[in-house]
Amino acid sequence: MMPDDLDAVFSALAHRDRRRILDLVRNNPGCRVEDLGPHFATSRVAILKHLKVLTKAELIVSEKVGRERLLYFNIMPIQIIYDRWATEFSALWAGPIAQIKYRVEAEAKAKAEAKPRRKRDG
Amino acid sequence: MMPDDLDAVFSALAHRDRRRILDLVRNNPGCRVEDLGPHFATSRVAILKHLKVLTKAELIVSEKVGRERLLYFNIMPIQIIYDRWATEFSALWAGPIAQIKYRVEAEAKAKAEAKPRRKRDG
DNA sequence: GCATCATGTAACCAAAAGGTTACATTTTTC
DNA sequence: GAAAAATGTAACCTTTTGGTTACATGATGC
Structure with a gap:
């Protein structure tokens, strides 16, 4: 993991709603983008933006199934930091x-x- | 540690130069602000700004001694996250x-x- | 006591971040 | 096949971030 990647991971974790998204996805593997909506006060598109940040940091991986996108939590970036610490x-x-x-x-x-x-x- | 504090810590860690500052301060407890300068390509004031971010996140504590400011690394925020993880x-x-x-x-x-x-x- | 040192603030600017509404596209349902 | 569903993009706007130069202040050294 390159330093730029570390920037991306820490930056992704630096927003409360994004940490909450991670919790939701981790506890509900395979949940869809729209499943996240009810848990937040912000717009759907804001959530999409958060997801984009989390995906770029590799904290979330997803797969398109028809018109849905299933989300999965990826522990690797956090494990790498944890081990380094x-x-x-x-x-x-x-x-x-x-x-x-x-x-x-x-x-x-x-x-x-x-x-x-x-x-x-x- | 409140969620806002978590934001501050992760945000502080989300910049490469700031992580490097933390490394320098950790390896040189009591070093001064100006000791950091030679290690970076940016201006002194940029470094002061980074220090302000790190101090607000409580990753660095400092004490004024005369006209100098001595810097110390504070492991607590990282330990809290580590334990939580x-x-x-x-x-x-x-x-x-x-x-x-x-x-x-x-x-x-x-x-x-x-x-x-x-x-x-x- | 004055010049120098070390730090800090102020002002500025471009880019990034975080949110919004409007529009677009593909897939699913009936 | 049309309507609904689910996701995604575009455009916009405000605020924040990360950098700069200029200026200010208190402490130290001679």
């Missing part, structure tokens, strides 16, 4: 107490070395 | 084989029950 941050979230200790150490270290750096101005 | 999706990502099996079952189930729903139009 596990790799990068697992040392940071050992637990509440360990975490506070780490934070304090980080701040002490910062004060000890927060000095000479290269300078540049925009 | 673990709760909601752990059944979905048991493994590649199990996942494919689940997907097939989901699609078969969808075809069997993808029928009567309420209708509404925008």
Whole structure:
């Protein structure tokens, strides 16, 4: 997954209604576009736009069956991020107490070395 | 964490430079705003704007020391999402084989029950 | 105390985002 | 075959986003 793809996934998740769409599709695999309508206060076309964003981020895959479009949730983008977070941050979230200790150490270290750096101005 | 906060966090993560800022701050706790400049092709003020977004999402906390501002990474928002994902999706990502099996079952189930729903139009 | 440094705000602009109504197309139903 | 259903596109508009340059302010160094 390329950085641009990460942008797309996080961006897709950055809207409440889109997260709710994902929940609905995940809990109702194969549901249709029109099944989503009653759950939202916005227009059908707004929902179509949200679906387009989710599809581009690969969080939703769909198939056209006659005049209907069946929607499915795709866990892969989220799993990729989840796994990447596990790799990068697992040392940071050992637990509440360990975490506070780490934070304090980080701040002490910062004060000890927060000095000479290269300078540049925009 | 409220849904609006989730919007803010995902939105903050939805920009490549902002993720890179987070990496830099995480690996250099207590670094200053100007330390970030050399790593990016955009202007200093653009970076300040990114920092404002990250701060609002609580992914970065900072303290003013004299004329400098020291930056620290805050793992909490990401940990909250991570834990929530673990709760909601752990059944979905048991493994590649199990996942494919689940997907097939989901699609078969969808075809069997993808029928009567309420209708509404925008 | 003055010049420099580090950060921050203001103003501007183009592009993107998020919504709307109107129109179009294909498939299904009767 | 005509009407209804389901989806999709186009056009429009307001707001937000992401960038820029210019200006401002307080702290630091000499």
